[in-house]
Amino acid sequence: MDSVLSIKDLTKKYGRITAVNNLSLEIKKGTVFGLLGPNGSGKTTTLGIILDVINRTSGEYQWFGEAPSKEHRKRIGAILETPIFYPYLSATDNLKIVAEIKQVPTDNIDHVLRQVDLYERKDDKFKTYSLGMKQRLSIGSALLCNPTVMILDEPTNGLDPQGIAEIRKLIIEIAKDGKTIILASHLLDEVQKVCSHFAVLKKGKMIYTGLVEDVSKGEETIEVFAEDENLEQLLNDYEGIKNINFDHNKWIVSLHDGHNSITLNAYLIANKITVSHLVTQKKSLEKQFLEVLAASDE
Ligand SMILES: Nc1ncnc2c1ncn2[C@@H]1O[C@H](COP(=O)(O)OP(=O)(O)O)[C@@H](O)[C@H]1O
Numbered sequence: 509m510d511s512v513l514s515i516k517d518l519t520k521k522y523g524r525i526t527a528v529n530n531l532s533l534e535i536k537k538g539t540v541f542g543l544l545g546p547n548g549s550g551k552t553t554t555l556g557i558i559l560d561v562i563n564r565t566s567g568e569y570q571w572f573g574e575a576p577s578k579e580h581r582k583r584i585g586a587i588l589e590t591p592i593f594y595p596y597l598s599a600t601d602n603l604k605i606v607a608e609i610k611q612v613p614t615d616n617i618d619h620v621l622r623q624v625d626l627y628e629r630k631d632d633k634f635k636t637y638s639l640g641m642k643q644r645l646s647i648g649s650a651l652l653c654n655p656t657v658m659i660l661d662e663p664t665n666g667l668d669p670q671g672i673a674e675i676r677k678l679i680i681e682i683a684k685d686g687k688t689i690i691l692a693s694h695l696l697d698e699v700q701k702v703c704s705h706f707a708v709l710k711k712g713k714m715i716y717t718g719l720v721e722d723v724s725k726g727e728e729t730i731e732v733f734a735e736d737e738n739l740e741q742l743l744n745d746y747e748g749i750k751n752i753n754f755d756h757n758k759w760i761v762s763l764h765d766g767h768n769s770i771t772l773n774a775y776l777i778a779n780k781i782t783v784s785h786l787v788t789q790k791k792s793l794e795k796q797f798l799e800v801l802a803a804s805d806e
């Protein structure tokens with residue numbers, strides 16, 4: 509059974525607001541799953557529900573194919589908010605306290621500190637750390653119990669570019685260790701850089717889910733124009749035609765597999781049409797997501 513998390517018809521209402529709207533998704537072992545959506549799209553609420561810190565209104569979820577239990581929770585390392593560390597204590601001493609609270613052995617601490625690249629600074633007081641180091645210590649504290657699943661909510665928020673790069677590298681390394689990672693982010697490029705799979709949320713609804721590697725693929729459209737009144741008819745008659753629209757003084761066509769601007773042009777020439785405009789445009793998913801993400805910022 510390689511299902512790590514299975515969510516079915518999950519809904520959360522806060523009065524009139526539906527924060528999570530009938531969400532279903534499946535996360536398999538070893539994936540780095542991105543929950544992508546603008547602020548307010550329901551990411552944190554979803555994570556809160558599956559971590560049992562927020563009550564759902566309706567729907568179900570299962571961890572590892574079973575009804576959620578305290579035992580499962582021990583296999584999950586999560587950072588929803590920056591944990592509170594003692595400013596005057598070192599990283600080591602802070603992690604000792606965490607280990608005590610979580611009732612996990614302290615012998616893992618040095619290993620974790622190396623993992624999050626804080627070993628050299630382990631004896632320095634927490635308050636002397638940069639924001640990125642503080643965030644790495646948070647991740648370290650979630651790693652202490654050697655979880656099989658890591659949940660990270662906007663892990664690079666507020667960090668400078670170097671801090672962001674370090675956290676992303678760390679997440680990728682944790683994933684290489686074989687852990688399943690669930691990451692919420694409003695940044696498409698973050699999801700693209702670290703995730704293998706993702707779902708896009710908008711106003712609590714899932715509007716897309718798929719493989720990250722497919723994001724840049726997207727469908728090609730071809731813009732065509734010719735000073736010829738037969739053009740529209742010929743385009744419609746073309747065997748490769750999938751879709752055709754007139755926009756901004758040109759035809760925007762999409763073609764079936766095996767057809768492209770070259771085959772289309774050859775067809776038009778064979779029918780005695782010389783085009784004055786022929787341009788291939790790639791409408792990537794990326795572009796579509798950026799539109800979705802931008803639209804919801806209003
Ligand atoms: N405790 C709460 N009470 C009322 N509304 C809330 C509460 N928490 C979140 N919301 C609302 O639920 C929606 C989803 O919020 P959230 O899950 O935090 O989104 P995200 O993490 O994607 O930014 C938002 O409209 C937010 O205002």
Ligand SMILES: [Mg+2]
Nearest residue numbers: 551552553661
């Ligand atoms: Mg959030």
